[in-house]
Amino acid sequence: MMKSRGWVVYPLLIISSLLLFFPIVYAFLVSFMSGTDVMNRSFLPSIWNWSNYERVFETVPLMRYLMNSFIVSTGVMLGQLVVCAFAAYAFAFIPFKGRNAVFLLFISTLMIPWEAAMIPNFLTIQAFGWMNSYLSMTVPFFALAFGTFLLRQHFKTVPHELMEAADIEGLSKFATFYKVVLPYCRTSLVTLGIYGFLTTWNMYLWPLLVTTNDEKRTVQIGLKQLQTVEVATDWGVVMAGVIIVIIPTLLLLFIGQKQLQKGLTQGALK
Amino acid sequence: MSSSSVTVVEERILQYGRKEKLSWWGKTKNFRTAMLYLFPSILLFSIFLFYPMLRTVYLSFFLTDAQGVASLFVGFENFAYILQSSVFRKSMVSTLLFVLYTVPSSVIIALFLALLANEKLRGIGFFRTILSSTMGMSVAASAVIWLFLFHPTVGILNSFLNIIGISSIPWLLDPQWALISIAITTVWMNTGFAFLVILGGLQNIDQHLYENAEIDGAKYRYQLRRITLPMLSPTLFFIITITFINSFQSFGQVDILTQGGPAEATNLIVYAIYRDAFINYQFGTASAQALILFILVFGLTILQFKFGEKRVHYQ
Amino acid sequence: MKKVTLSHVSKSYDQQSFAVDDVNVEINPGEFFVLVGPSGCGKSTMLRMIAGLETITAGDLSIGENRVNHMPPSKREISMVFQNYALYPHLTVEENILFGLKARKMNKIERNERCQEAADLLGLTPYLQRKPRELSGGQRQRVALARTVVSQRPICLLDEPLSNLDAKLRGYMRTEIRQLQKKLGITMIYVTHDQVEAMTMGDRMMVLKDGKVQQVGTPLSIYNQPKNLFVATFIGAPPMNTLPLSLSQDRSLMFMNEKISLATPVSWRTLLNTKDHFHLGVRPEQVFPAEEVLEPSIKFDVTIEDTEVLGNETHFTFTLGKATWKAKWQGQWPKNIGDLLSLAVPLEAAYLFDTDTEEIFYSGQVQLSEGVQVL
Known part of the structure; x- marks a missing residue:
């Protein structure tokens, strides 16, 4: 039964994969093309050379942007893990009065699109003097209802005997948190970490608003800049930029795919 | 917890309890x-x-200066103004059309791919990786790649069309095609995430159900209709809502591909807010539009909770 | 060493009924004390109240001379072994054993010394660097015990520690835990639903049902002198046979049902003077072939409905009135289903229970309770 289905499934899989992956593959190929290749709409570069990659670093301060993106993404990732883990711990393990009310408060944040709040946020950031600062791109994203729910869900799977054993040994609540709960739930922390890094690395609108000079700009804004500067002249250079920008996230995705898939369905549905 | 009469428990506490006063x-x-x-x-x-969010509500009732300071209370005039403005109405129409183009196609494509990738075949891991790859793609990178593919002179999409005998399409130049182009880009970007979530949902379905159906001699199509889709309904409902909300929030692809043009055809709501607020410094009307966006997303999320909640029990 | 005293200890979750109902007991230092009862009888709740993991609704709990109702678990000088061992999956065996000592900031040299000792004692030395998931069930159990050993706390609470093991290993671990307790000289309070564990391990045991204490005593005294019908049928395998009987007007006949009756033994008549009904209880090993019993007895003939030959003993199942009974005979008996058996129960092996209160009111064994050799 399964075997015979393969004959239908493989061709379909191959065709869909080709179609879906084509833009990425093509961007990769173009990044090695000369201007003439591009003009001729060639499919493969006539000569493979790295000159586009050298030039992209000369055109825009891409190194700087990469570093900014890396700092911002790592910052959000760590901040999110800490803030969400704390909140999730309270929800999962501390029976306090008003827990349902606070939980509802968290749920309500899911209903506010960031874009609807961005105008006052922009004004707030200006008032804080956080324009062109890493702070403006990291701190507002530390608290995350989705991340809190994801972790809470996993925290609740910690056998209560483990917590009680720690209680009998005399561990404080906080020590139980970081010595028992966090190590037990490593996998969901990794999932949330990957998710946080990915989404931050790919953030576009907000960095566009809060950065006005090259100093703190992220790669995504760099891509837009590159495209506006280079569009008439050389697509090869632009695509080299694109490839450099997507490599970290694609790698992360490929490594963490299984985890991410599990985590997303759990956090979303339960 | 407490009843009017003294319960056995309370009696016992009176007798033997030395209840510490906390x-x-x-x-x-x-x-x-x-x-x-x-x-x-x-x-x-x-x-x-x-x-x-509160500030947005507040601002939407005011005229503001360029620093965003509320200067004049105008009540519902901002709303009246945008509702009468042809630009806003056009933006709403474009947004709704855009949602209509992107949501069903994203979900159907992702579902199709997930069903394929859920088969237990050799090398399926590789295909799953490829099919989820667009989840790692940023809006900016995706938009720049598609900008190139759509390009009137060097774009390869038109070359393909020419090869199979179709004349070139004015992808980003024609108002109608521009919206479709942006929708194509968006669907492509959505696929990875939706695929991953649906695949997760499929893998959560108890395999015994299928084995049982196999023994009963049920055909693939029957299994799909009677087992897969009903069991998958919470996941599908979730991903539909998420895709809806994401579509309403699309910005980067517009900014890079069309800047809202041609002829305002792709001026989607978030882009309209962005333009009003950060290019024209009309914080009041921008806030009014932001509020409308909020109401849309809010309504959709409530819907997800109402229906989603009921169906999740199924699993 | 400190004794554990419970006085009027009660627990209620819903403010309406008791999960643990007015328990009074004194557990002596160095004693192996077993709490036994069917699931839901409140035995685990009781243990968890002693541990401090549950609050006490009413009554006093003391360890030594101090009332500890509100003392946090870590201050009670106890260790605890859980049903699924509560091993930290991310830590090695050694780290698991030392977890508590590290939390108490004990110095490294002493810590390692104790770990070595415990590992030797329990045969865990080769596994110290492994993770719990690489161990078998029995080894995990030993790691949990090793934690108790290194803690050197005088009281150890065990909550159904053997129920996740297979039968053979369970038998082996029973002896091992028992020996460990004697070697360390600590108090162990042990919860189980398995009456065999209770009988074989405990110095004393407490039988619980519906949150109420049924009986406290040594395993043999409880076996020989059960206080009520529940204890009688709960302790012992196969369980005690029981039979509801109603008496004729003049107390000379005991009716099993409308038709069948037995003659009331003369010595019982005064005893039964005030009763209309009662329950007769007889241990399966006290149901003998009629020809072997010479002393005063109750005799009856039955048809065999099932036989189980267990090698060195044989069980027969038959119906008496409305009850299903078993007889347990030493050796192998070539009998078939459908065969007739003539049976006799010595009067001194009979227990009589009040039908309404289910309390015992007569036991033929009272006189032989001292030099017991019934098993």
């Missing part, structure tokens, strides 16, 4: 500890979500 401080211990853990989240939500 001070107010002692009674609220759990609450205080919990708040300590919740404080960072609540603080951040307050500053960057609840406060700005």
Whole structure:
């Protein structure tokens, strides 16, 4: 039964994969093309050379942007893990009065699109003097209802005997948190970490608003800049930029795919 | 908890209990500890979500200066203004059309791919990786790649069309095609995430159900209709809502591909807000539009909770 | 060493009924004390109240001379072994054993010394660097015990520690835990639903049902002198046979049902003077072939409905009135289903229970309770 289905499934899989992956593959190929290749709409570069990659670093301060993106993404990732883990711990393990009310408060944040709040946020950031600062791109994203729910869900799977054993040994609540709960739930922390890094690395609108000079700009804004500067002249250079920008996230995705898939369905549905 | 008459338990406590009187401080211990853990989240939500949301409501009733300071209370005039403005109405129409183009196609394509990738075949891991790859793609990178593919002179899409005998399409130049082009880009970007979520949902379905159906001799199509789709309904409902909300929030692809043009055809709501607020410094009308966006997303999320909640039990 | 005293200890979750109902007991230092009862009888709740993991609704709990109702678990000088061992999956065996000592900031040299000792004692030395998931069930159990050993706390609470093991290993671990307790000289309070564990391990045991204490005593005294019908049928395998009987007007006949009756033994008549009904209880090993019993007895003939030959003993199942009974005979008996058996129960092996209160009111064994050799 399964075997015979393969004959239908493989061709379909191959065709869909080709179609879906084509833009990425093509961007990769173009990044090695000369201007003439591009003009001729060639499919493969006539000569493979790295000159586009050298030039992209000369055109825009891409190194700087990469570093900014890396700092911002790592910052959000760590901040999110800490803030969400704390909140999730309270929800999962501390029976306090008003827990349902606070939980509802968290749920309500899911209903506010960031874009609807961005105008006052922009004004707030200006008032804080956080324009062109890493702070403006990291701190507002530390608290995350989705991340809190994801972790809470996993925290609740910690056998209560483990917590009680720690209680009998005399561990404080906080020590139980970081010595028992966090190590037990490593996998969901990794999932949330990957998710946080990915989404931050790919953030576009907000960095566009809060950065006005090259100093703190992220790669995504760099891509837009590159495209506006280079569009008439050389697509090869632009695509080299694109490839450099997507490599970290694609790698992360490929490594963490299984985890991410599990985590997303759990956090979303339960 | 307490009943009017004295229960056996209360009686026993009176007899043998030396109930320690807990001070107010002692009674609220759990609450205080919990708040300590919740404080960072609540603080951040307050500053960057609840406060700005209220401020948005507030601003939408005012005319503002270029610094965003409310200068003149105008009541519902901002709303009246945007509702009458042809630009806003066009933006709403484009947004709704865009949602209509992207949501069903994203979900159907992702479902199709997930069903394929759920088969237990050799090398399926590789295909799953490829099919989920667009989840790692940023809006900017995707938009730049598609900008190139759509390009009137060097774009390869038109070359393909020419090869199979179709004349070139004015992808980003024609108002109608421009919206479709942006929709294509968006669907492509959506696929990875939706695929991953649906695949997760498929893998959560108990394999015994299928084995049982196989024994009963049920055909693939029957299994799909009677087992897969019903069991998958919570996941599908979830991903439909998420795709809806994401579509309403599309910005980057517009900014890079069309800047809202040609002829305002792709001026989607978030882009319209962005333009009003950060290019024209009309914070009042921008806030009014932001409020409308909020209401749309809010309604959709409520819907997800109402229906989603009921169906999740199924699993 | 400190004794554990419970006085009027009660627990209620819903403010309406008791999960643990007015328990009074004194557990002596160095004693192996077993709490036994069917699931839901409140035995685990009781243990968890002693541990401090549950609050006490009413009554006093003392360890030594101090009332500890509100003392946090870590201050009670106890260790605890859980049903699924509560091993930290991310830590090695050694780290698991030392977890508590590290939490108490004990110095490294002493810590390692104790770990070595415990590992030797329990045969865990080769596994110290492994993770719990690489161990078998029995080894995990030993790691949990090693934690108790290194803690050197005088009281150890065990909550159904053997129920996740297979039968053979369970038998082996029973002896091992028992020996460990004797070697360390600590108090062990042990919860189980398995009456065999209770009988074989405990110095004393407490039988619980519906949150109420049924009986406290040594395993043999409880076996020989059960206080009521529940204890009688709960302790012992196969369980005690029981039979509801109603008496004729003049107390000379005991009716099993409308038709069948037995003659009331003369020595019982005064005893039964005030009763209309009662329950007769007889241990399966006290149901003998009629020809072997010479002393005063109750005799009856039955048809065999099932036989189980267990090698060195044989069980027969038959119906008496409305009850299903078993007889347990030493050796192998070539009998078939459908065969007739003539049976006799010595009067001194009979227990009589009040039908309404289910309390015992007569036991033929009272006189032989001292030099017991019934098993």
